Amino acid sequence: MANFNLDQFKPTRHEAICSLKPGAEFAILSDESIKWDSSGITQPTTSEIDAEVTRLETEWNNKKYQRDRTPQYPNIGDQLDALYHAGAFPADMAAKIKKVKDDNPKP
Numbered sequence: 001m002a003n004f005n006l007d008q009f010k011p012t013r014h015e016a017i018c019s020l021k022p023g024a025e026f027a028i029l030s031d032e033s034i035k036w037d038s039s040g041i042t043q044p045t046t047s048e049i050d051a052e053v054t055r056l057e058t059e060w061n062n063k064k065y066q067r068d069r070t071p072q073y074p075n076i077g078d079q080l081d082a083l084y085h086a087g088a089f090p091a092d093m094a095a096k097i098k099k100v101k102d103d104n105p106k107p
Contacts, residue, residue, distance in 0.1 A: 025037040
């Protein structure tokens with residue numbers, strides 16, 4: 001598994017604005033100012049955006065355990081195959097899976 005910095009996925013001002021004003025059209029310019037292109041939708045204030053970034057960051061931080069767990073789980077296909085072989089599926093689902101396996105045998 002490749003190592004990369006998960007901080008790059010932390011919530012941004014862009015995501016905060018999208019959260020506050022769904023469907024709004026805008027751009028964040030290189031000087032961090034906002035070009036608002038959504039007549040009929042009120043542009044959020046800087047303090048509203050900052051508060052939403054903080055709320056989204058708290059939500060993101062509270063889900064660290066999910067980000068830590070995800071790469072450690074076996075592949076979902078392997079999980080489902082194990083359940084199939086353990087007989088954990090209802091008969092109709094097991095029959096569908098068996099047909100796929102029978103129609104596409106391992107070489």
